[in-house]
Amino acid sequence: MRSPEEWTRRAWPVRGGGATRGTRSLAGQFLVFQLVVIAIVLVAVAAVSVTQSTDEFRDVRGQRMIAVAENLASTPIVRERFADPFAAQILAPDVDRAVALSGAELAEIVDPTGTVRVSTDPSRVGRRLDLSGSGAAHGRAWFGDLDVDGVHSLAGQVPINDVDGVVLAVVSVSERYPSAWRLLGGAGERLLVYLGLGAALGAMASWLLSRRIKRQTRGLEIAEIAGLAEHREALLHSIREGVVAVDDDGVVTVLNDSAQALLDLTDDAVGRRVDEIDLDPAVAEFLLAGGDGRAAQSDVVIVTRTRVLALNRRSATSQGRRIGTVTTMRDSTELASMQGQLSSHKSVTDTLRAQTHEFANQLHTISGLVQLGEYDSVHDFVGALTRRRAEISDTVTQLVADPAVAALLIAKTSLAAESGVALVIDPDSHLSALDPALSTDVITLLGNLIDNAVDVSEGSDAGRVTVRLDDAEGMTVSVTDSGPGVPAHLREEIFARGVTSKPEVPGGRGIGLALVRLVSAQLGGTVEVTDAPGGGACFSVSLPPARLAQHA
Template sequence: MRNHRASRPGRRLALSRLSLTGQFLALQLGLIVIVLGVIAAVSVARADAEFRRTESRRLLSVAETVASQDAVRVGLGDPGRQGILQPTAEAARSVSGASSVEITGTDRRVLTSAHPPAIGRELPLGDSRVFEGRSWTGVVTDGGRTSVVAHVPVFSAEGRLLGAVGVGREHPGLGDRIAAATPHLLLYLGLAGVLGTIGSFLLARRIKKQTLGLEPEEITSLVEHREAMLHGIKEGVVGLDRHHRITLANDTARQLLRLPADAAGRTLEDLAVEPRLYDVLTGRATGRDQLVIAGERMLTLNRMPLITRDRSIGSVTTMRDLTELAALQHQLETTRSATNTLRAQAHEFSNQLHVIAGLIELGEYPEVSRYVRGISGTRTRRTSEVISKVADPSLAALLIAKASLAAEQGAVLRLTGDSALGPLPETLAADLVTVTGNLVDNALDAVRGAGPGGRVEVRLADDSTAVRLEVTDSGPGVAPELAEEVFRHGFTTKAADDVSRGLGLAITRMICTRRGGHVTVEGPRFRAEIPRTRAEHAEEVTTP
């Protein structure tokens, strides 16, 4: 039993090693053999029924002919003349081709038979009621042999029952019937085998053409490797057909794009994806490293169209989560901004020290004292103005540093007279510092290069529900048709083609949206509103 079980996988392995044509041929030949077997069984059964029906009628006619002969009546009516029955029965058997013609008296004892040992024994009747004066045909088994028989009663001229005549034809065995049908079955099997071979070759050739010449086990191996690869890589992968229907989406892609588990087979319209994401996935937005804001995540997407036989069959898009990278980039930008601020302050202090050193060399000591008091007062007034209006230390320090940076590039950064901001929770203060820094940097970029006179105004307002921020610059402002685009995917009007460019506004919107607020732009004025309480449905993501 153990060896038998172990042999089954071996047979399956051997079958799997057959080529596609061989597998189709083996399958079709197997089906042909089964069909021919069924046809043979049905044919034998029908032939058997036809044999019984035809032979029953013929044997009944022979039995009636024998029973109507005068010699049979005389032989049964006069025991002394029973000798004439055997020649009469043999003559009828030889003429009719029956296996046996047996005549019995009313005692059922056989008086004539082609087999001498059968004379004197009782005639096997089966279900026959011939001795009740009724003719009968049917099948009788005697001594292991099955025969189709006909029983006919014999009556005298006066109508008295004298005996019966039984005519039988031995039924051919199953082997004989199959042997008789074998030549035809072999012919059918040969024709079917030839047609099956040709059909298998043509079908396999067509299928292999559609499967790029790959065998089934190769296709299975490719599918298994593809599934392992798709679900093993960290990047998200989304495949679309030419009707924008999702054909594959690995776990990372479903998580990043918040796709349902049954996304495969559904179109992008059914899933109601965001317009920017729709444009990138369908190829309306072209280019490498397309940035998309999906919920509270920043993604970079790369789309590759699939073309087979000069015909587009869909596309594959890979994506990476840039949320953490954007946070690191912003931290780098913040560090760079702080470095620039310190450099500006160092430059300013260096110039002031040069002035003081020059006055000392000239011996203008009273002027040195006056100059020191002047610059100290200016810095003190600038710091006092910010601290008096902004109670949060981190935000106040940011605004003071940005003011020094603006002064270096020939611009002026100031708080509006009606600005007022009280103490803030730690998380809100961190988010507000990020939003303010991004908007101020964007405003300073807008007035950079415009020469002296550039202005950046910051207005802060606070109530029990939200903090409101307005940043206005003297630059050209944002065109109305770009008012939404600048936030959607890190849009930038700078000439440099750099992924890090324009991320500040995208991060700003992401932070505001996460807390349940919003940010808008109207010309040169950006307005942001950040609720004091984080929205309950917002998810925690890494932010600068």
């Protein structure tokens, strides 16, 4: 994976502004390329035509050469006088007549050793003719290629045999091969017309296609297109926010470096469907939800196993046509932790407010009794308040040795009582003094779970919240409420979602349980929700001993 600096170094040197001097435009290059292809095709067609014409010439004219040679060899005077010392003069008229009638170029009579005895070209008399590849030297008529004075020719040869079949001489009639242009002309004038018409149409189509390419690329040249692509990659991968683009088929088309880090993905996720990637189910559902064309009007908070992500989705269009969605995401883990701490402080403030209200009512009662002169009643009332406060403090401190957690439980007891809910500490609970950092995390876990339990238990018959702490092996924090419980299909979703656009302080119902799961995951633990034995829900957080030892 390239770093943003590498992308920037690769992309920034490229500049726009059209084709440089001496460099042909993209449309021009394409036109030249197409014309070269057309030329190659035309040459190939011409070569095939020449080859076919050559084969046709060889077959037709070869048989003609054999016929002329047979006719000459069967002439009586030729058979009688071919061995005469003056045969070149005596048989010259007959040999010339055979050439004139057949259209051949050369007719000769050769003895079995290959010496030319008679020829239409007097200068060849006495020369040698290669008969090594000819079947005529063995008594059979033959036609084929022959090299005559360095000229590639087609020859037909027929033997002159005696009554015993012995070859006495060979009659050879030859004609040079025509040129390629002559062969093309012989193939018909229409072929040349077709070739010319094909070249013209191909050139016109290539020109029109090059114009279309120029319009679609908006006049940009190859270097400019490459520069834009590299600029896009450099900017996209330099953005601190995660960017994920998904097309209408649910396939990931863009995934920048930040998104890969936030979602724990690799480059191979691009080009695959969202539901085929190892994504948190809530994130996958959010990315695919854009298929209905609706944008996410506000930032949606999704809590994965390790992070708190704020996601925002928008539809992507091209030339007025919808092509998918683009989702941006920010890592709000640190902000969520701060929100959790703020929520804890707010909880303490609310507890102090509740206690202030409670103390104010008690002081008003004492003041009324004093004014009535009921001093014995004042003594009894103050004693009862002192004993009840001491009982709550003693119950908590006997089970919980950590001062911060004990203080939280005492304060939450008063706050729950104001809401008409009884907060009870399980008598089997036990918690030793904790490291300050771990104590802060436990307060976050416990505070959010108790707040959630009190909220759902308020207004129920015999509202009750039970807290159990156990540090025998690792640590277990359980909070049971008397509310309506959590349906099975929602037990994962309640830990995953929240909305940051809430008017109240974030960290309430929207993200409180999400913070519980996040803090649990950071401590290497898990959180789950089950049905409580007497109705309601039971939230349990389990932290392993190994991670707790790191805070000791």
